[in-house]
Structure formats: structure tokens, C-alpha cells
Amino acid sequence: MTGSKKKTILQAVGVQRLVIIGVLVILFTFFCLVSASFRKYTTLITMASYMYYTMLMAIGVTFPLITGGVDLSIGTGLVCYSIVGSYLMRQMGLPIGVAMAVTVGMGILFGFFNGVIVAKLDLPPFITTLCTMMIVRGLGSILTNGMTGVWPMAGQEGSWVRDLLRYKIGDVTYPVGMVIILFLVLVMSVVLNHTRVGRYIIAIGSNKEALKLSGVNVARWHIMAYVISGFFAGLAAIAYACTFTSITPGTGAGLELDAIGGAIIGGTAMTGGSGSIVGTFLGVCLISLLKTGLPNIGLQANWQQIITGGILIVAVTIDMARRRK
Amino acid sequence: MGEIILTMEGIDKTFPGVHALDKVSMDVRRGEVHALMGENGAGKSTLMKVLTGIYQKDAGTIVFEGREVRFASPREAQSAGIVIVHQELNMMGHLTVAQNIFIGREPRHGLLIDDASMNEEAAKLFAQLGIEIDPRETMSQLTVGKQQMCEIAKAISHEAKVIVFDEPSAALTDTEIDQLFRIIRDLRDRQYGIVYISHRMDEIKRITDRVTVMRDGQTVGTLVTAECTKDDIIHMMVGRVIFEEPKTQSRVPADAPVVLRVEHLNAGRMVRDVSFTLRKGEILGFSGLMGAGRTETARALFGADAKDSGDIYIDGEKVNIHSPKDAVRAGIGYLSEDRKRYGVVLKKNICENSTLACLQNYVKHGSLIDGEAERKVTQRMVDALKTKTPGVDQLVMNLSGGNQQKVVVAKWLISNSKILIFDEPTRGIDVGAKQEIYELMNRLVQEGKSIIMISSEMPEILRMSDRIIVMCEGKKTAEFDVSTATQEKIMNAATREIAV
Numbered sequence: 120m121t122g123s124k125k126k127t128i129l130q131a132v133g134v135q136r137l138v139i140i141g142v143l144v145i146l147f148t149f150f151c152l153v154s155a156s157f158r159k160y161t162t163l164i165t166m167a168s169y170m171y172y173t174m175l176m177a178i179g180v181t182f183p184l185i186t187g188g189v190d191l192s193i194g195t196g197l198v199c200y201s202i203v204g205s206y207l208m209r210q211m212g213l214p215i216g217v218a219m220a221v222t223v224g225m226g227i228l229f230g231f232f233n234g235v236i237v238a239k240l241d242l243p244p245f246i247t248t249l250c251t252m253m254i255v256r257g258l259g260s261i262l263t264n265g266m267t268g269v270w271p272m273a274g275q276e277g278s279w280v281r282d283l284l285r286y287k288i289g290d291v292t293y294p295v296g297m298v299i300i301l302f303l304v305l306v307m308s309v310v311l312n313h314t315r316v317g318r319y320i321i322a323i324g325s326n327k328e329a330l331k332l333s334g335v336n337v338a339r340w341h342i343m344a345y346v347i348s349g350f351f352a353g354l355a356a357i358a359y360a361c362t363f364t365s366i367t368p369g370t371g372a373g374l375e376l377d378a379i380g381g382a383i384i385g386g387t388a389m390t391g392g393s394g395s396i397v398g399t400f401l402g403v404c405l406i407s408l409l410k411t412g413l414p415n416i417g418l419q420a421n422w423q424q425i426i427t428g429g430i431l432i433v434a435v436t437i438d439m440a441r442r443r444k
Numbered sequence: 445m446g447e448i449i450l451t452m453e454g455i456d457k458t459f460p461g462v463h464a465l466d467k468v469s470m471d472v473r474r475g476e477v478h479a480l481m482g483e484n485g486a487g488k489s490t491l492m493k494v495l496t497g498i499y500q501k502d503a504g505t506i507v508f509e510g511r512e513v514r515f516a517s518p519r520e521a522q523s524a525g526i527v528i529v530h531q532e533l534n535m536m537g538h539l540t541v542a543q544n545i546f547i548g549r550e551p552r553h554g555l556l557i558d559d560a561s562m563n564e565e566a567a568k569l570f571a572q573l574g575i576e577i578d579p580r581e582t583m584s585q586l587t588v589g590k591q592q593m594c595e596i597a598k599a600i601s602h603e604a605k606v607i608v609f610d611e612p613s614a615a616l617t618d619t620e621i622d623q624l625f626r627i628i629r630d631l632r633d634r635q636y637g638i639v640y641i642s643h644r645m646d647e648i649k650r651i652t653d654r655v656t657v658m659r660d661g662q663t664v665g666t667l668v669t670a671e672c673t674k675d676d677i678i679h680m681m682v683g684r685v686i687f688e689e690p691k692t693q694s695r696v697p698a699d700a701p702v703v704l705r706v707e708h709l710n711a712g713r714m715v716r717d718v719s720f721t722l723r724k725g726e727i728l729g730f731s732g733l734m735g736a737g738r739t740e741t742a743r744a745l746f747g748a749d750a751k752d753s754g755d756i757y758i759d760g761e762k763v764n765i766h767s768p769k770d771a772v773r774a775g776i777g778y779l780s781e782d783r784k785r786y787g788v789v790l791k792k793n794i795c796e797n798s799t800l801a802c803l804q805n806y807v808k809h810g811s812l813i814d815g816e817a818e819r820k821v822t823q824r825m826v827d828a829l830k831t832k833t834p835g836v837d838q839l840v841m842n843l844s845g846g847n848q849q850k851v852v853v854a855k856w857l858i859s860n861s862k863i864l865i866f867d868e869p870t871r872g873i874d875v876g877a878k879q880e881i882y883e884l885m886n887r888l889v890q891e892g893k894s895i896i897m898i899s900s901e902m903p904e905i906l907r908m909s910d911r912i913i914v915m916c917e918g919k920k921t922a923e924f925d926v927s928t929a930t931q932e933k934i935m936n937a938a939t940r941e942i943a944v
Contacts, residue, residue: 309556313556313557313559314555314556314557315550315552315557318539318543318547318550318557321536321538321539322536322538322539322547324538325536325537325538325539326534326535326536326537328534329534329535329536329547330536330547330548332518332534333519333547333548334517334518334519334522334548335547335548392536392537392538393538
């Protein structure tokens with residue numbers, strides 16, 4: 120906030136975000152105390168790996184969410200884009216730089232496709248991106264003849280891309296990807312709060328008609344929200360490919376829900392108009408912590424789902440109650 | 445008052461089926477507040493929408509600052525210097541005050557928006573207006589009055605020369621109105637041309653220099669406010685010849701039993717201490733201007749909105765109505781002014797619509813709908829009400845407005861309503877079908893039903909009602925027997941100054 124009057128830390132960070140930070144600290148301490156396996160460094164590295172691609176998707180999807188829309192296509196999209204990237208490298212022998220550019224480019228392309236349909240044809244975002252979700256799920260398999268995607272492994276040419284996220288010195292792995300994530304959180308916070316794209320995306324979610332009456336080309340900025348989401352799905356595709364050894368075509372459905380869930384826990388309203396990248400970051404941290412912590416105290420995957428769902432309901436209820444005041 | 449800055453001459457606008465503006469003329473001078481008055485539907489808003497580029501005129505000329513103009517969009521009108529402060533505020537509640545004021549034209553440093561200078565500029569605007577609003581405050585945190593001040597600040601920042609206020613005081617408190625008037629006077633002194641649309645007669649006297657009255661899409665005339673009386677204005681507003689014969693006297697016998705008595709009904713801001721009675725076989729007209737609280741009274745009576753207090757007696761017995769279900773059980777049927785939203789289910793057929801309110805009477809074997817019985821009763825209604833349709837299976841969306849209205853009537857007759865509330869019964873219905881609806885209403889009261897009719901159309905009120913209640917700003921301001929009612933008397937009560 121440039122030039123604004125002094126705010127207390129509470130106001131600056133926001134009550135909801137402080138609550139999440141509190142919950143994060145408590146949960147983290149709890150898992151550490153209860154589970155010896157959780158206390159290990161390698162567990163933290165595993166958690167970070169899961170966070171990379173979820174976080175990237177979540178940062179991107181925050182923008183359509185703030186317009187009052189949603190982007191369901193990022194999960195299956197991520198798998199599709201990374202498989203196509205793998206195909207370019209392994210079957211066509213293209214360098215990894217081209218593969219990465221195409222992977223991200225496909226994300227941007229499908230984001231633009233979603234944006235045009237939502238902004239120009241006025242279709243509901245839920246339906247539009249649900250359809251795109253199905254289209255990209257099928258498309259990945261068709262383009263690559265159903266081949267499993269594999270990105271360069273350690274020792275192979277181009278494996279530096281894996282080092283971007285996890286840098287190994289001797290036996291110790293450093294989660295350097297977190298630096299990239301934090302940098303992107305910062306950049307996208309500025310984009311959301313201090314550029315025209317961000318300002319108009321918030322305005323679209325707040326009152327689209329009023330923005331139109333102010334003489335702003337609403338469709339253009341509305342499309343941008345989905346392009347940003349697609350771009351980050353493309354980045355997430357690279358992070359995903361670098362986290363796992365192989366990627367199965369046709370999967371990925373459901374990954375977007377963790378990202379959307381994280382954004383919503385972080386205070387982004389499904390009704391549009393408000394949200395923050397820092398909130399999204401914290402929301403994804405919470406989901407990731409549960410996903411890693413719960414198995415370590417003996418609760419299985421099904422329980423994670425139930426608990427995550429419960430937390431979402433609580434988060435949205437708190438948010439709605441705050442809004443009604 | 446300065447020279448003329450804006451002239452509208454012979455403006456004509458036709459919508460399908462409605463001649464909304466018929467050669468309307470009006471001019472605005474620098475440094476004047478010019479009131480635009482008229483009943484609902486007189487064409488005030490349409491005229492202002494033509495002026496600000498929201499609608500395109502069919503004929504006529506607009507001359508602004510000596511040049512003929514034709515605005516294709518609100519944006520164009522804005523940059524020329526004509527802005528409108530809408531009754532429903534067009535604000536983005538999640539953004540700050542300054543962000544709202546400068547939306548679409550933010551000052552920038554490269555890619556970044558320069559919020560600091562935006563806040564400064566906004567603060568300057570407020571200082572100019574003598575208002576205290578923090579430009580960094582989130583818009584939704586402000587009161588309606590302050591939001592309106594922000595709209596005014598936005599208008600000034602556009603370097604407007606003519607500012608149109610569309611019923612600005614409707615949602616304001618008295619202190620806020622005083623502040624608004626101070627600002628408007630100040631703008632006038634700074635040579636802005638101001639158009640002020642309002643129904644409040646006392647405000648017209650307080651704030652305006654001239655007043656132009658519209659009626660039925662035409663300009664009746666322009667007066668200098670200081671030289672005219674409230675009666676002059678009212679006479680111009682209603683001074684039409686009524687073609688259809690008004691009722692000369694009530695047809696309800698003096699000893700007809702009271703079927704409904706409402707005592708001290710309160711519901712929110714719009715229904716304040718409303719009491720009235722309805723006799724068997726009577727048509728009780730509710731007159732008043734838009735926003736007078738008539739529909740709200742009906743909705744509270746029907747249980748669609750919560751009541752704060754008040755008692756309702758049906759046939760002398762007190763009834764508790766907390767939901768429409770209770771009202772239907774008590775024998776009340778409500779025909780909404782917004783038929784397509786609240787009256788009928790458009791994509792269902794006549795049969796399904798007719799039995800909607802009492803489907804429980806048309807089931808057999810426990811829970812299956814008895815299609816045969818349903819069709820029989822619907823057919824009987826179609827015959828009785830002379831609904832024009834090829835059959836009871838016809839989808840309601842394929843019927844004309846008048847026939848849709850009959851389906852709603854059928855729905856309430858089938859569920860044995862004794863009291864029918866018609867809210868704007870002929871809205872969106874063409875002239876021929878209107879006549880039929882009137883005949884139907886007359887037949888219903890002859891058969892012993894009782895009707896409450898809410899209508900904004902003066903001829904309709906005078907033609908149909910046996911007794912007339914006038915409301916203004918949530919209060920009942922007058923009650924006339926039709927034999928003593930005149931347009932002037934009704935309009936006088938509908939625009940009464942409220943002494944607070």
C-alpha cells in the first residue's frame with residue numbers, strides 16, 4: 120500500500136490470514152510432537168514437492184476465482200501439457216527449452232480459449248472449464264498416442280530442470296523451488312493489487328456492469344484472468360513433470376480441487392471481488408500440511424479428504440459470516 | 445441562471461408497443477437546478493437515458509454547448525461532459541473510493557498503478573466538495589449517502605458540465621439530504637447545469653430553479669419554481685382527460701361484511717403503521733408512486749416478507765400469517781407485478797400452473813398426481829375465465845400477457861382464495877386484453893370475492909376501485925371513496941411532504 124496511512128499488523132495481514140498462520144503453526148507443532156516420521160527432513164522435502172505444482176495452479180486459479188468464475192481445466196490440463204512436452208523431447212528429439220515453452224504455451228492457449236468463451240460468448244465459467252477439462256484430458260492421449268510422459272531424469276540431458284526445484288549437494292536435498300514460489304507470490308501480489316490487470320479483474324468480480332459503464336473493455340481483461348490461470352497451469356505442468364518419474368495420460372482430474380480449495384481457504388470468495396495471493400499461498404500450505412501430516416499420524420488418504428472438505432466448509436462459513444456483517 | 449448549455453428538441457423514442465417519448469423538449473442552463481417531474485412511466489428516465497447515450501433517439505436533436513451531439517454510449521456522453529448519478533449506484537464495492545472514482549483511467553508509473561496520486565486527487569475532489577471521505581476506504585463500507593457523494597466526485601472529475609441526478613434522495617437520511625443539497629447548490633454556483641429528478645414536492649421547492657413536467661411521454665411545460673405552487677405542478681402532472689369512464693360511486697353495499705382488517709402493519713422502512721379494511725365484494729385500490737410501499741405492504745400481508753408488527757383479521761378472526769403458505773390457507777391469493785418471475789412457471793403448462801398452489805388436493809394413491817382431476821378443474825377454469833389457448837397442455841410461455849394473468853387468477857380460484865391481491869394487474873398487457881382483465885375483476889367481486897388492486901395507473905385506479913388508499917413513503921396518507929376521489933387529490937396525497 121503506497122502512501123497509505125499506518126495500519127496495524129492485524130489489518131495489514133488480515134484476520135483470516137492470521138488465523139490460517141495460527142492453524143499452520145499449531146498443526147505443524149502437533150504433527151511434529153505426535154509423529155516421529157513427520158519430524159524428518161525428507162518429509163518436509165516430500166511436502167514441498169507436492170506444494171510446487173499445487174501452489175502454481177492455485178496462484179493462477181485465484182484470478183478467475185476473483186472474477187467470480189472458476190477454472191476446472193487446470194488439473195487435467197497440467198497432465199496433458201507435460202505429456203506433450205515429454206513427447207516433444209523423447210519422440211521428436213527437441214531440446215528441453217522448446218518442450219518447456221510448448222508446455223507453458225499450451226496452458227496459455229487453453230486459458231485464452233476458456234477466457235474467450237466465458238467473456239465473449241458469456242457461457243458460465245463452470246461449464247466452460249468443465250468442458251475444457253474433458254477436452255484436454257482426451258487431447259493429451261491423442262497427441263502422444265497414449266504414451267506415458269517422462270521428463271529428463273537425474274544424469275540425463277536437461278535434468279537441470281529438476282534441480283530448479285530440488286537441488287542436491289551430496290546427500291542433502293534443498294527445496295530451492297520454494298524460492299521461486301515465494302518470488303512468484305510476490306510478483307503476482309503486485310500484479311493483483313497494483314496493475315490494471317489485477318484492478319480490473321477485481322472490478323469484474325465486484326460489479327461487471329459498473330466497470331462496463333466506466334468505459335473499460337471488460338472482455339479483454341476478463342480473458343486475461345483465464346490466460347493467467349492457463350499460464351500457471353503450464354508452469355505447474357513443468358513442476359509436476361519434475362516431481363514424478365512418469366505421468367499417465369488421462370489423469371490429473373481432481374488436482375485442480377486442491378488448488379481451488381487452497382485459494383478459498385486463503386480467503387478468495389467464490390462470489391468474486393476479493394482474494395489475495397498471500398492468502399492462496401497460506402491456504403495451499405495448510406492443505407499440503409494436512410496431506411503430508413495426516414498419513415504420518417496413521418490417518419489414511421480418505422480421512423485427509425474428509426478433513427480437507429470439513430476445513431473448506433469452515434473457511435467459507437467464516438468468510439460468509441464476515442461478509443454479511 | 446446563465447446561458448443555455450443543453451437543448452433537447454422534439455425527442456422521439458418508440459419501443460415495441462410503446463411510444464415512450466413523443467416530441468419531448470427541454471433545455472438546461474448553466475448554473476441552474478432544473479427539476480424533471482412526472483408520474484411513473486411519464487418518460488423521465490427514458491429521456492435521460494437518451495441524453496446520456498444509453499438509448500438512441502428515433503428523432504429530434506440534442507444541442508450541447510452550441511453543437512449538435514449524438515452519443516453512442518455513456519462513455520461518449522461522459523467525455524463530452526454529461527454524466528448521470530444513477531438511482532441504483534454503480535459502484536464496485538470491493539475497491540476503494542479512489543479506485544472507483546478513477547476506474548478505467550488510472551494514473552500509472554510504467555506498468556504499476558499510481559495509487560498514491562489517485563488518493564491525492566480524490567482527496568482534492570472531496571475537499572472541493574467539502575465532504576469528508578477517506579479515499580482509501582473500501583467502497584462497500586460507506587453509507588449509501590456517502591457512496592452517492594463519491595459518484596458526484598466521480599462526475600466532477602470527468603469535468604462534467606451537466607450532471608443528472610436520478611431520484612438522488614430516495615435512499616438518504618435527512619442529514620444526508622441536507623448535505624446533498626448543500627453540494628448541489630454549490631455546484632450550481634459554480635455554473636454546472638443540473639437536472640434533478642424527484643417525486644418529493646418539498647425538495648423541488650427547496651432546491652430547484654425551474655421545473656419541467658412530463659406526462660405520458662410528452663412535455664407538458666416548464667415553470668419557474670419560485671412562481672408556481674404545488675397545485676400547479678400536480679395539475680400539470682395529472683391533467684389528462686380520462687377516456688374510460690371512472691366509477692362514480694362504490695358498488696359495495698354499506699352493510700357488506702368486512703373480510704379483511706389489517707391493523708398497524710409494520711415491515712421494514714417501506715411499511716409503516718398501515719391499517720385498512722376490505723369488504724366483501726369490494727375492489728380496494730392502492731395508489732401511489734413507485735417506492736411508496738404498496739407492494740411491500742402486500743408482500744408483508746401475504747407473508748412473503750417478514751412483518752415487524754401488526755395484526756391481521758380475516759372474517760373478524762385474528763390470523764397468524766408467517767409465510768405465503770399461511771396466507772394461502774387463510775384464503776389470500778397474490779398476483780405479483782412481476783408475473784414472469786413470481787406469478788407463473790413459464791416452461792410448464794397451464795394445468796401444472798393452475799394447480800400449483802393446492803397440488804395436495806390433486807393426488808391419488810398417496811402421492812401420485814391425479815392428472816385427470818387436474819385437467820378437469822383446469823379446463824373448467826379455462827372456460828370460465830375465457831383463457832385463449834388451444835388446450836390445457838399449452839406451455840404458459842406461449843400465452844399472451846393477458847392470458848398468463850388469467851392462469852394466475854385460475855391458480856388462486858382453484859385454491860379457494862377469497863381475497864385476491866392484484867399487483868399492477870395490467871402491466872405488460874395490451875389494451876384489448878386490459879379490458880378483459882377489468883371485466884374479469886368485476887365478475888370476481890360480483891361472485892363475492894374481494895380484491896386489493898395495486899396500480900400506478902391513475903385511470904385504472906379511478907375506473908376500477910370502490911375505495912382508494914394512497915400511500916407515500918411507506919405510510920398511508922389518504923383514503924377516499926371513489927365518489928369523492930379526483931386525480932389531483934390522489935396525486936397530492938401521493939407526493940405529500942413528510943414532516944419528520
